[in-house]
Amino acid sequence: MKRVGLLGCGTIGSAIALAIESRSIHAELTHIYDASRAAAESLASRLPESRPEITSNPNLLFTSRTDIIVEAAAQQALRDSALAVIQNRKDLMIMSVGALLDDSIHDVIFEAAREFGTRIIIPSGAIAGLDGIRAVRAKLERVTLTTTKHPDSLRGAPFFDKSDVTPDGITSPTVLYEGPAVDAVSLFPANVNVAAALSLAGIGGSRTTVRMVADPNTDKNTHRVEASGTFGGMTFEIENVPSPTNPKTSWLAVLSAVEALGGYCSDDVRSSSNRNGAAYNR
Ligand SMILES: NC(=O)c1ccc[n+]([C@@H]2O[C@H](COP(=O)([O-])OP(=O)(O)OC[C@H]3O[C@@H](n4cnc5c(N)ncnc54)[C@H](O)[C@@H]3O)[C@@H](O)[C@H]2O)c1
The missing domain is CATH 3.40.50.720 (NAD(P)-binding Rossmann-like Domain)
Structure with a gap:
């Protein structure tokens, strides 16, 4: 054991x-x-x-x-x-x-x-579909992640230190950031895990675009991935409920962590699409 x-x-x-x-x-x-x-x-x-x-x-x-x-x-x-x-x-x-x-x-x-x-x-965390992204990695040209969260889930992010926008002042869906995933990490460190997992599975953090949206009307953490290249295209959206004890952490991320460790600890033969605990190597 x-x-x-x-x-x-x-x-x-x-x-x-x-x-x-x-x-x-x-x-x-x-x-x-x-x-x-x-x-x-x-x-x-x-x-x-x-x-x-x-x-x-x-x-x-x-x-x-x-x-x-x-x-x-x-x-x-x-x-x-x-x-x-x-x-x-x-x-x-x-x-x-x-x-x-x-x-x-x-x-x-x-x-x-x-x-x-x-x-x-590395568990897939708060996102799914990374097996597909990994499969087409060599044929990928564009990857955009649009993450939409309630302003409360972004509270405390360094982004607000450098901006006139405050979480309490956001009254309608607002794009706070659009740019490379590598630059989002310093602005929203607690909220870039999905961007990182997607970047590592795909074409890296400098070529993956992140759009961070604060929406006071949502109670979900939504991640929409649009990817295209010579393989064709794929679009998928994950609508996550925040975990009850930490609004920054999606419940899916908690479940994914348990699943990935369970897979590591079990001797079961697992399908490759299920093997979300695979190590990534760029
Ligand atoms: N991969 C994903 O998709 C994904 C999704 C959600 C959260 N996360 C990340 O997983 C991590 C844990 O998330 P959580 O929701 O359990 O957070 P949490 O805030 O509920 O718990 C974190 C715990 O770690 C402790 N801690 C902080 N810094 C520490 C340090 N240097 N040494 C030892 N303990 C320390 C804290 O005291 C706290 O008890 C965070 O970094 C979070 O950003 C990843």
Whole structure:
């Protein structure tokens, strides 16, 4: 049975822990860490069967006897920890995929994974259809992602520091940003995971266009992907309900994380379209 260590005990981390606790995922949750000790303790109190050890610092998590570390914390946590996880020869599942829009981070992680022979798992997260994008990658010419969210889901984004627009001042659907995915990451760091996953599956963050729309009339996080090239075209739209505990995180992302870790931990033969835990290599 795989031994799992958890970095981040918030919305996604808790769902993963509870899926292991209820045996929906066939694994052992042995160690957990969160920058907030209270968050780790609160989660541990809900895991009477698993009884994971709460490590007092991230290094003790990375050196623990585990097969995989699940990062469900924050982009900075991934930047700080990915190399240490890989150097300790552990597989790594990444939820803060937005950090990989930075080529230097991406390359360090994937080169280290090759060198140390570990796997990088990137769940499809809050989007679907990436198998199709990957399949036509070499024939893709244009990819546009239009993400529409309630202004509350974008609150706190650095974009608002540099703009006259405020979340409370938005009274109708408003395009806040249109441009390359790589530039969206500094403006909407907590909201670019889908853009990153799409960029990695397709033609990269500089050639993938992101349009960020704030709509005070919506209660969904909607992602519309329009892709075209010599293969033809594809358009798909995902309408996500925000998770109850974090309006920035779509429920689909939580479910996808559980599914991807379940796939990693199971010995089942899985179809390639179902293998959303595949490592991406550009
Ligand atoms: N791939 C996707 O499609 C997708 C979708 C939604 C969210 N995400 C990302 O997944 C991550 C987790 O999302 P969530 O909804 O569970 O967030 P959350 O805010 O509910 O929980 C994050 C937890 O991580 C902890 N944390 C933050 N920085 C840390 C650090 N440096 N070290 C250790 N712990 C740290 C926080 O204290 C918190 O308990 C976020 O980065 C989010 O942007 C990805």
